[in-house]
Amino acid sequence: MTTVQPQDIAAGPPLLEVDDLRVEFDTYGGSVKAVRGVSFSVAAGKTLAIVGESGCGKSVTVQTLMGLTPMPPGRITSGRARLRGVDILGRTEIGGREIRGREIGMIFQDPMTSLNPTMTIGRQIAETLEVHRGWSRKRALDRAVELLDMARIPEAAQRANQYPFEFSGGMLQRAMIAVAIACEPAILIADEPTTALDVTIQAQVLDLLSDLQRDIGTAIILITHDLGVVARMADDVVVMYAGQVAEQGSVEDVFYRSAHPYMLGLRAAMPSNSSDRRHRLLPIEGSPPDLFSPPTGCAYAARCPHAMRICSTTDPGAFSLGGGHTARCWLHGDKAPRVPQLAYAGAAPGLKA
Amino acid sequence: MWRYTLKRLIQGIITVWFIATATFLAMHAVPGDPMSGDRAVSAEIRKNLEAKYGLDKPLSQQYVIYLGNLARGDFGISFTQQNREVNDIIREHFPVSATLGILAIVFASLGGILWGALTALYRNKLPDIVIMFFVILGISVPSFVFAAVGQLALVKLNDLLGFSLLPVAGWGTVSHMLVPSLVLGLGTMAYLTRLMRSSMLEIINSDYLRTARAKGLPATRIFTRHQLRNAILPVVTVLGPSIAGITTGSFVVESVFAIPGLGRYFVQAVQQLDYTVIMGTTVFFGSFLVLMVIIVDLLYGFIDPRVRLA
Numbered sequence A: 001m002t003t004v005q006p007q008d009i010a011a012g013p014p015l016l017e018v019d020d021l022r023v024e025f026d027t028y029g030g031s032v033k034a035v036r037g038v039s040f041s042v043a044a045g046k047t048l049a050i051v052g053e054s055g056c057g058k059s060v061t062v063q064t065l066m067g068l069t070p071m072p073p074g075r076i077t078s079g080r081a082r083l084r085g086v087d088i089l090g091r092t093e094i095g096g097r098e099i100r101g102r103e104i105g106m107i108f109q110d111p112m113t114s115l116n117p118t119m120t121i122g123r124q125i126a127e128t129l130e131v132h133r134g135w136s137r138k139r140a141l142d143r144a145v146e147l148l149d150m151a152r153i154p155e156a157a158q159r160a161n162q163y164p165f166e167f168s169g170g171m172l173q174r175a176m177i178a179v180a181i182a183c184e185p186a187i188l189i190a191d192e193p194t195t196a197l198d199v200t201i202q203a204q205v206l207d208l209l210s211d212l213q214r215d216i217g218t219a220i221i222l223i224t225h226d227l228g229v230v231a232r233m234a235d236d237v238v239v240m241y242a243g244q245v246a247e248q249g250s251v252e253d254v255f256y257r258s259a260h261p262y263m264l265g266l267r268a269a270m271p272s273n274s275s276d277r278r279h280r281l282l283p284i285e286g287s288p289p290d291l292f293s294p295p296t297g298c299a300y301a302a303r304c305p306h307a308m309r310i311c312s313t314t315d316p317g318a319f320s321l322g323g324g325h326t327a328r329c330w331l332h333g334d335k336a337p338r339v340p341q342l343a344y345a346g347a348a349p350g351l352k353a
Numbered sequence B: 001m002w003r004y005t006l007k008r009l010i011q012g013i014i015t016v017w018f019i020a021t022a023t024f025l026a027m028h029a030v031p032g033d034p035m036s037g038d039r040a041v042s043a044e045i046r047k048n049l050e051a052k053y054g055l056d057k058p059l060s061q062q063y064v065i066y067l068g069n070l071a072r073g074d075f076g077i078s079f080t081q082q083n084r085e086v087n088d089i090i091r092e093h094f095p096v097s098a099t100l101g102i103l104a105i106v107f108a109s110l111g112g113i114l115w116g117a118l119t120a121l122y123r124n125k126l127p128d129i130v131i132m133f134f135v136i137l138g139i140s141v142p143s144f145v146f147a148a149v150g151q152l153a154l155v156k157l158n159d160l161l162g163f164s165l166l167p168v169a170g171w172g173t174v175s176h177m178l179v180p181s182l183v184l185g186l187g188t189m190a191y192l193t194r195l196m197r198s199s200m201l202e203i204i205n206s207d208y209l210r211t212a213r214a215k216g217l218p219a220t221r222i223f224t225r226h227q228l229r230n231a232i233l234p235v236v237t238v239l240g241p242s243i244a245g246i247t248t249g250s251f252v253v254e255s256v257f258a259i260p261g262l263g264r265y266f267v268q269a270v271q272q273l274d275y276t277v278i279m280g281t282t283v284f285f286g287s288f289l290v291l292m293v294i295i296v297d298l299l300y301g302f303i304d305p306r307v308r309l310a
């Protein structure tokens, strides 16, 4: 029995809680510290976006939750992940329900290669229902057609009998979504679901995701490079840098009250459709640190325009700005100079999380 | 699919014509002829024989007659075996070769798929290392060595047991067929094992296998429905050409195990420069191989929907 705390009732207990997750890969060159203490939570029916540049550990984080990280070479060195309060790391089922496919569905970046080329689309959807719900082949196939229809594939009944090579990229991604939501999972993980699609199709797929979310009430973890997609889809945002969470909070907080220089950098690098003609895209100079031997101080120090002496020697840890908004940056310390573009906790700076 | 089949058949016929022409030219380019063997014949008899077989006519005319006969399926009469039609020789001895070859292919493909799947499952572990050692052996050692070693091993085995477990040579019963077809299939089996292993490993890292895992399917189902079937595809594509390898291997194996197959006749005919038998069997083997490759390709279409429906 767990005692229910009053504040849990007020906020509603999070559906998924990830706490200090650390993942390393053993390679010939040493161990790659791909995920270095990531914590976040996902509320039921909400969308959490994970952003950050290539190689910062987004995919490894979510694949580890799904048990898809190959071990070896991968290794979870610490951390927990709880779904409805129950540990899921290293397990395949909780309370008799499979985690993969049933509690958590997942779609991937490249729809063209993510489906089995020699099995019909309908069978690939039905298979999940047969395995997790014990349905007959016939019943599962009927449902597969309905799911394709829900995924807005025209002529779903005929389409179900076709093979992946007969589908376009956008339709394949919709079929993938149908596969992933077949068992109405509590969480849908979408790892860059639109990166491989062209722009008009991207919008359709994103619309589909949010409509399905409303209909079946699934939470979504959306990984993307595209801040425009984040602004449009997400309730909460996790900004990752070099295997850590640089900043996290509600989408309003992270976008409009950015508290980490990395997030400021990302925003400056993002094309905007403002009429401000002087707005120029500013790429973030330099590259992320070597994950074989990450720096002892702030991971962003080498690229940060506001870096101070302490930054390169001591890890800042997460500072809380209130309302679940945190930033891993020394600028929120008591004695740090104020950076005009940056948001700070209330009037009084320096509340350590 | 029908268009495709028709296209392949026409291509096949052109290939066979090419084989026939090349054989004809090669035959007439080698020095000597059937009459210039050990038993010298007088000039007069030689002239008569040449007239009988049409060898006195100009080459171009011979070629036209030859193609005409081929088109009617008439391979002519053997030079060295009196009054024996090449067609009869083929009819009598080809079934033996075919049985041997089919058994060898069955051994090779079943073995290749099984060992290949096993090595992939136990990648870099002991079973993989042991099997891959034999695979390298199988690929690098020519079939006549296997044939000789296989036969020798059989002799020793029977000696050791004190009775004849399996016959050392000859043909007739299933027990005659086992060792020769195994020996014949070994090289191909080794090759297919390696192919199967690499295609299995490629698929283990494929996106769609990750999807299958993300769907929470049981490991056995992922293996059979998603991995195995796709991994077999490349193996099926090379089955056609493998049949060619097995056919050439059968010439040796049939000789070593004294099997009355067509391959043995072919080798004999070459030694005796028996024009009609050489040309007949070559064209026959050629057409057979071409047909096999076409059949395998069509079969592939049935397994791979991308080909079937395209």
Ligand SMILES: Nc1ncnc2c1ncn2[C@@H]1O[C@H](COP(=O)(O)OP(=O)(O)OP(=O)(O)O)[C@@H](O)[C@H]1O
Binding pocket: A025, A026, A027, A032, A034, A052, A053, A054, A055, A056, A057, A058, A059, A060, A061, A070, A073, A074, A291
């Ligand atoms: N199997 C593996 N073996 C070794 N290193 C790995 C393995 N998988 C991931 N990594 C390393 O982990 C780090 C994080 O990779 P990850 O795929 O999570 O990045 P990402 O944030 O998803 O990037 P992208 O935006 O390019 O998808 C990378 O440095 C990568 O090299």
Ligand code: SF4
Binding pocket: A260, A261, A262, A298, A299, A300, A301, A302, A304, A305, A306, A307, A308, A311, A316, A328, A329, A330, A331
């Ligand atoms: S801790 Fe220092 S280096 Fe890191 S982001 Fe903040 S100011 Fe920049």
Ligand SMILES: [Mg+2]
Binding pocket: A058, A059, A060, A191
């Ligand atoms: Mg990724």
